[in-house]
Amino acid sequence: MQHTDQDYEGFSGTIVTDPANPGPRPGVLVFHSIAWRGPIEVDAAERLAAMGYAAFVADTYGRAPEGPEDARDMMNAMNADRTELRRRIEAALNWMRDSGVTNGKHGAIGFCFGGKCVLDLARMGEADVKAVASFHGLFDAPGWEVAETIPTSVLALHGWDDPLATPDDVLGLSKELDAAEADWQILAMGGVGHAFTNPAANDKVGGKNYDARATERAWAATAQLFGSVF
DSSP: OEEEEEEETTEEEEEEEOTTSOSOEEEEEEEOBTTBSOHHHHHHHHHHHHTTOEEEEOOSSSSOOSSHHHHHHHHHHHHHOHHHHHHHHHHHHHHHHHSSSEEEEEEEEEETHHHHHHHHHHHTTOTTEEEEEEESOOOOOOSSOOOSSOOSEEEEEEETTOTTSOHHHHHHHHHHHHHTTOOEEEEEETTOOBTTTOTTOEETTTTEEOOHHHHHHHHHHHHHHHHHHO
């Protein structure tokens, strides 16, 4: 796969494409977890590129965190200012729109905090954003006024035992998406916690544990959705 680093509006990202599949193609943004851009996001981008998409590993922090506490501080700052987070999400989308790499159809995936980012992207009501997939994301709505209708297909890939997204949160998301007349799916997997795509997550008691089966099921659902809308 071809990796090309890109700077945009004070942020840094990486566009990943398959040289064997040249020319404009649908573009998929990849939004990072609390830990910033890392192997999970890069591996996801390579998987997407192999599926025929141009994948852009985006940045919502502006710099690499100096450690776990610094990463948490930066994530908390974005959680406290969802309008600024929206601006950063839009900056990544606008870079992809102007890149010349895509065919004008876009989507997004995100992990944990990045899962919240892709739900916020859907809430913006952008017509060219055809689908988003939130991997063990967070479901709380932003403070800004969301689009009256959401044209984006939404897929939430959720571990039912996730302590950061309770059954009440799942119900709340379903009601929100219904109100916006969205095309939505929630794949809730039993016995699965938060961070199920992260091989380093091994705190089952704390509700954060890797699950290979859930990861593959989540990716299969994502591939099916993207294949149907692009």
